[in-house]
Amino acid sequence: MVPGASDDDAVFKALADASRRQLLDRLHRQNGQTLNELCDGLAMTRQAVAKHLAILKDANLVSWKRQGRERLHYINPVPINEIAERWISKFEQPRLQALARLKKSLEGEES
């Protein structure tokens, strides 16, 4: 399998939970956070957060490395991109129209 490749189903399932999307949001804002940092302010135990992160990891959306007694988490946007390319894009006439508009506007614009 190509590195960064993903199982569509695992990704869709991982994204189905609001807490997990929130975790991705947090990592998107600041990458490399520890487990405790990611738990901060969430109405959930650390163990619950760890489970969510494990699911995100299985979907290849997050990876981590141990550093001393901490675990640093990193987001991987590739699977999300893949889904957008392979699956979502075909349902999006609006986006294609937006692209067409962009093309038109760029054609009319002289640098």
Next chain:
Amino acid sequence: MVPGASDDDAVFKALADASRRQLLDRLHRQNGQTLNELCDGLAMTRQAVAKHLAILKDANLVSWKRQGRERLHYINPVPINEIAERWISKFEQPRLQALARLKKSLEGEES
């Protein structure tokens, strides 16, 4: 609420199931199919398919109308587009890069 507006969570949850994504695929290929047509070839009872369609309807991804004793189903791509715009796009440097490349190539292209 804006017509066609959607609850992100309901949409993500609806898309989390492979059978439901398959139903959307089918409706994308051919819109306006009846319940029985949508059931065709699926390893599932009609009732199960009807439940999936109800979930898709609650997420505003599918609508239907009765016509005689049949029920005609129609896909609504708007919610998919919305989550792509509002949520997925921010994780996609690749797509932004693609847009940037497109812009560049269009700038270099003289009509």
Next chain:
DNA sequence: TTGACACGCAACCAAACAGTTACCTATCAT
């Protein structure tokens, strides 16, 4: 070396989910 801190692991639980079976209602064609 001994707390304190960051995380790992496993059992358990309630609720949600995906699917079934069984039966009922409405519509069409003959």
Next chain:
DNA sequence: ATGATAGGTAACTGTTTGGTTGCGTGTCAA
């Protein structure tokens, strides 16, 4: 009218899920 067809409703079931509690392990600092 009546049978066949298309779909509606509801109860029930096994499995998954999202969360908990309890306790164990490894690492850092005083």
